[in-house]
Amino acid sequence: MTVFMFPGLGDHYLDMGRDLYREFPVFRAELDRCVELLEPELGLDLLTVLFSAEPAEQKPAEGLDLRRMLGRDEREESAQEQRLNRTEVAQPALFAVEYALAKLWASWGVEPEAMIGYSLGEYVAACLAGVLSLEDSLTLVARRAKLIEASPAGRMLAVMLPEEELAGLLGERLSLSAVNGPEFCVVAGPAEDVQQLHDRLRAEGVVTRPVRSTHAFHSAMMRPLVEQVTALAAGLTLNAPTIPYVSNVTGTWITDAQATDPGYWAEHLVSPVRFADGLRELGDGRQLLEAGPGQTLSSLAAAVRGGSAGVVASMRHPLERRDDAEVLRRAQAKLAGEERTEAPDAGLSGTERTLTEIWAKLLPVDEIPVDVSFFETGGNSLLATRLLLRVSRAFDVELTLRQVYETPTVAKLAAVIDARRSGTELAVDAASSETGSAERPRFQLPNGLWVTHQNEAETRHFYEDIFDHRTYAKHGITITDGATVVDVGGNIGLFTLFAHYEAKDVKVYTFEPAPPMFELLSRNVADHGVNATLINAGASDAEGTAEFTFYPRSSGMSSFHPDEAEEKHNLRTIIANQREAGAADEIDQLGAYAEELMDVRFEAIPFTATLRPLSAVIREQGIERIDLIKIDVQKSEHQVIAGIADEDWPKIRQMVLEAHDGDGRVARLTELLTGHGFTVLAEQDELYRGTDIFNIYATRGESR
Structure with missing residues (x-):
């Protein structure tokens, strides 16, 4: 039937x-x-x-x-x-x-x-x-x-609890909206009441997920x-x-x-x-x-x-x-019974065998065929979150929910894990040797451009900030034909690519101190034919070297001035802001595992990096004007600015930088830039409310 x-x-x-x-x-x-x-x-x-x-x-x-x-x-x-x-x-x-x-x-x-x-x-x-x-x-x-x-609008919340246990937590204003499984229910009601229940359950370690819905x-x-x-x-x-x-x-x-x-x-x-x-x-x-x-x-x-x-x-x-x-x-x-599945056997690879064991603990099935979807064997987005965390612990890799959906079988996900592990090891090897010739992951950006990258999740975030939100090209900041752009904190080169495609005949000078990221930056610049000079160094106030803390799983937070407690605080605050804005469905799926996952993000690799003042590079390269300097360097922005000699300030027409304001730095930088004749705007994105992260936009007429 x-x-x-x-x-x-x-x-x-x-x-x-x-x-x-x-x-x-x-x-x-x-x-x-x-x-x-x-x-x-x-x-x-x-x-x-x-x-x-x-x-x-x-x-x-x-x-x-x-x-x-x-x-x-x-x-x-x-x-x-x-x-x-x-x-x-x-x-x-x-x-x-x-x-x-x-x-x-x-x-x-x-x-x-x-x-x-x-x-x-x-x-x-x-x-x-x-x-x-x-x-x-x-x-x-x-x-x-x-x-x-x-x-009236309302909210709904999926909760991994049995109906009997959940019923006593609802109070007068919340309703049991659905019973989907032995420990999978949905609650509905006024937004504030749903949020209170959500917060209470999260504090108790219960996995919850907001349901996409406008009404209860x-x-x-x-x-x-x-x-x-x-x-x-x-x-x-x-x-x-x-x-x-x-x-x-x-x-x-x-x-x-x-x-x-x-x-x-x-x-x-x-x-x-x-x-x-x-x-x-x-x-x-x-x-x-x-x-x-x-x-x-x-x-x-x-x-x-x-x-x-x-x-x-x-x-x-x-x-x-x-x-x-x-x-x-x-x-x-x-x-029609024409599709066959392959049962687990002794021919499984080590990765497949470990994945099978993980799935068996999460899913209500006795056998896990290697070519059957996670979602066809009882998996759902909440269980996929648990899967990601267990994969992270077992294999020391970071995957996204998208990858689970795109490669939802043991065999396919094992291949992704093996490739990611290989890529991670190669990134580390590239930092300590000159053999960084192995193949790196390739990724197609939403605008169709292909890049070589380190981490898909982070690449998507950078793409959104740079290309979608145009974070470095607003409030009067422009890139015009023939512009000269300096990119300080190049990472894998997305802003360098943005500048290249924003206008014709743009020349870019890009700083990136971390060897693994510099390798990716170099490949992306070459692949897209960007007219760029790449500097494998950090911009600073003097020549020299310094220890650079590199986070492979969160490269954008890598820094010459690491402060793990502050960085975790910023992430927690960003998460809270997203949740308050009602746009954090997947974040809420992390439940009690968020802190554990955050620890994984901040596992670090140290490098000894070269430091170069901006003005030293300006002299060496014979740069006569700079139409835009973009600075995103995780708490080193004041040192980058200090590396600009007095005679070079008149060459600069625009500047945009991310600044960390823990010590009143935004006010000092605003005063300094105003003193050099710039019109300055400092703003904090609503997403970063409660952190010390601000963006500063400085513009003036033609460089002098």
């Missing part, structure tokens, strides 16, 4: 189903039909919101990677994504995609003998079961969504809508189901009386989703097919059933980069 599972909100994404719409006429026709029926209700053509104007590029996804501990979210939502994420649009869009997908499966002879939906997904099940016609289903879904959109679905906050939803349902024709499906409200089979009672559909809005009970009601002998975007229900089913056998997802996860048509074809093969 095949059971269709229909997901609710949370796993939807821009361009969901686009590949199916392009390749499968049945899906296209059914989706077009829904779009046409919805247009009078929504006042728009849903396809203009659901699909981007051009095919979606492979963008970095919201997920745990350590850039979140260093900076902002990877990117802001586009205007189209914001429209799609509005409840009044997202719910009808999700219904339409799931309905069209179910009809596509039916055209291939795969029809449900039973169904289970999650939240909104129950409406799709009811429609296919004949409880509501398609027209009435879309009307009810769209008008219900408008009511929710107009209601399936909670008491929906209670004011009960009469209106009842009236909406009462105005439609409700029929007894012709296909059995499981009720979210009871966790067992829907009855004819419930399905045809308008009050049931209002009660559905305020009652917890008893999905785990529903899965148990279905039993183990049925094949479960997730007919909708994401793979959340497949993961939940695998966790409840103790394995992924007979569980099939038919669309990609939002963080995956695969074509939905490819995922669907794989699902077809799996349903």
Whole structure:
């Protein structure tokens, strides 16, 4: 028997189903039909919101990677994504995609003998079961969504606790919103109450994760809508189901009386989703097919059933980069029994064997095939966080959640770990020898440029700051054709590349003291044909040498003036600011493991680095003017400035620097730059509120 599972909100994404719409006429026709029926209700053509104007590029996804501990979210939502994420649009869009997908499966002879939906997904099940016609289903879904959109906002929180234990912690204002597994529940309610519970549970070491949601679905906050939803349902024709499906409200089979009672559909809005009970009601002998975007229900089913056998997802996860048509074809093969899996055997590598042991401790399965996805064997984002931390301890490598989604099997993830370990060792070797010739990881930036790098999470963070937020090119700071730019603190060269591509015929002088980063900088400059002179030294106030503390896992915090306590404080403060801004879903997944992971970040390697004053390089290179100096050197900015001789200040037109203000440095630097004729602006990004990190922007007319 095949059971269709229909997901609710949370796993939807821009361009969901686009590949199916392009390749499968049945899906296209059914989706077009829904779009046409919805247009009078929504006042728009849903396809203009659901699909981007051009095919979606492979963008970095919201997920745990350590850039979140260093900076902002990877990117802001586009205007189209914001429209799609509005409840009044997202719910009808999700219904339409799931309905069209179910009809596509039916055209291939795969029809449900039973169904289970999650939240909104129950409406799709009811429609296919004949409880509501398609027209009435879309009307009810769209008008219900408008009511929710107009209601007060709320928050939801996933909690790794059993229902019985969690119930005593909710108080009067919080509601149990869903029971997804033996120790996996969701809480909903007013934002401040959810935050208080979150803080309390984190302090007790309980893993929690904010759920992407604008409202407190399936909670008491929906209670004011009960009469209106009842009236909406009462105005439609409700029929007894012709296909059995499981009720979210009871966790067992829907009855004819419930399905045809308008009050049931209002009660559905305020009652917890008893999905785990529903899965148990279905039993183990049925094949479960997730007919909708994401793979959340497949993961939940695998966790409840103790394995992924007979569980099939038919669309990609939002963080995956695969074509939905490819995922669907794989699902077809799996349903037909044509896809084989490889069980663990004595031929496993050491890395694969260790990974298998780690997975076995996290997942509710007896055997871990090396070519089956973590998320098809009961894994979810919370468990993936634990996986990352255990991998970090076992292999001394740092991976991102994106890598778990992109390489979710033991075999694939082991290959990533082996490559990363090799790359890390080579980075260390390059610092102590001249043999740094081995291959380094290559990475494609969101703008299409390829770079050789050290750490994907950090590279994404730097890209966002430099290219997306233009941190070093705002408040009047410009790079024009023929400019001369000095990049102090070059790292792997992203700002050097930014300057190169910002204008024509730009000449860059780049300082980088750490040998591993200088090697990467050199490769990137050569690969992109940048007109750059590279200086393997730190800029300072005098010639000499000094010990440089290099953090391989957090190279941007490497410093001639290391202060681990201060650096950890800054990271903790940044994390708190992100959480307050409501943009730290993946950070919150770290739970009680955050401090342990932070310790890993600050494991250091010392180097003896050369120091050069800026003016010495200006003289050697015959530099007659400098259009922009960018300085980002982790608490050495005052020494860099002191290395500029009086006769060289008139050559400088603009300067932007990151300054650490623990000793009143920002005020002193502002005064110094003002004294040299610059107009100065010092600002602190809201992200860094509570730290000593500021940016200083100094501009004036043409260099003199």
